[in-house]
Amino acid sequence: MRVRTYKSPYAARVADEILPTWLSYPSGWFCLGFSRQWKPGDVHTRPFMGTDVPVHRTREGKLRADPLPVREAHGIVWVGHTRDRTPPGWEIPSFPESFVSPHTYCAVEMAGHPQDVMENFIDHRHIIELHGVDFLDVLTEAKADGPFFSVTYRVGRSLPFCSTVQDIRVQFIGLGAALMTIELSRYRLTAAQWLLVTPVGPGRIRYWGAASATVAPSFRLPSLPRHGIERLVGFGMNRWSLRDSRADWPIYHHKAYLPHPRLNSEDGPIGAFRHWARQFSSDGSDR
Ligand SMILES: [Fe+2]
Numbered sequence: 580m581r582v583r584t585y586k587s588p589y590a591a592r593v594a595d596e597i598l599p600t601w602l603s604y605p606s607g608w609f610c611l612g613f614s615r616q617w618k619p620g621d622v623h624t625r626p627f628m629g630t631d632v633p634v635h636r637t638r639e640g641k642l643r644a645d646p647l648p649v650r651e652a653h654g655i656v657w658v659g660h661t662r663d664r665t666p667p668g669w670e671i672p673s674f675p676e677s678f679v680s681p682h683t684y685c686a687v688e689m690a691g692h693p694q695d696v697m698e699n700f701i702d703h704r705h706i707i708e709l710h711g712v713d714f715l716d717v718l719t720e721a722k723a724d725g726p727f728f729s730v731t732y733r734v735g736r737s738l739p740f741c742s743t744v745q746d747i748r749v750q751f752i753g754l755g756a757a758l759m760t761i762e763l764s765r766y767r768l769t770a771a772q773w774l775l776v777t778p779v780g781p782g783r784i785r786y787w788g789a790a791s792a793t794v795a796p797s798f799r800l801p802s803l804p805r806h807g808i809e810r811l812v813g814f815g816m817n818r819w820s821l822r823d824s825r826a827d828w829p830i831y832h833h834k835a836y837l838p839h840p841r842l843n844s845e846d847g848p849i850g851a852f853r854h855w856a857r858q859f860s861s862d863g864s865d866r
Pocket residue numbers: 699705706709710824826827
């Protein structure tokens with residue numbers, strides 16, 4: 580898989596030059612790739628927190644990334660990090676739906692911090708201003724549950740030939756992953772869009788998009804066209820999400836972190852999010 584490097588057109592200072600804010604790596608589970616990229620006997624090296632980590636699949640099919648703890652869940656390969664180098668005290672959650680394993684993925688590297696990428700999803704006002712959303716209603720208020728944080732939105736968008744209304748559930752799995760579940764009930768489709776962030780070096784992140792889609796079982800279709808539609812929708816969703824997120828890239832790349840931003844009621848639950856995010860910082864501070 581080719582990983583692109585983001586080239587900013589702006590002359591502003593790049594986030595990874597703004598030290599020492601960027602020195603700490605958050606704890607949690609972070610994506611190093613996707614299960615199907617490792618066949619038995621394969622070794623692939625991946626950048627992670629300033630080092631190159633060799634990830635090996637044994638002949639028996641088990642993944643090893645010694646000395647880091649490694650997990651495979653939802654078709655994604657995760658490695659764990661904590662300050663004292665023990666495995667995180669929590670696991671990647673399971674989901675009842677089978678659709679969450681992505682079958683298409685892409686990645687880009689840039690300056691930034693995982694927390695900024697995740698905070699982007701609950702910054703309501705910017706979603707309207709930057710992403711061309713006509714309205715955003717909160718259906719289920721933001722809720723923290725240990726290392727997980729979730730919120731459900733209804734968003735309306737005007738597209739060239741139609742307008743859409745989508746219900747989107749966003750579930751954060753630590754600061755390394757956000758899973759968006761999007762109901763397209765009009766088309767009897769459910770899409771799962773993952774946005775994954777891996778700290779690869781001081782102030783540098785790898786930003787992954789991965790997606791899958793499922794046609795509702797009630798929509799009777801032979802398996803061949805069903806899988807064809809699911810693949811096509813997943814691929815299109817991932818492309819579209821990455822394209823939509825491009826508006827955020829210069830912000831991640833150049834952002835300076837403000838510990839005490841001036842917020843108003845339209846900015847979303849950023850205070851609650853930052854309070855939740857403290858559990859992942861190396862010293863219990865804001866970052
Ligand atoms: Fe955004």
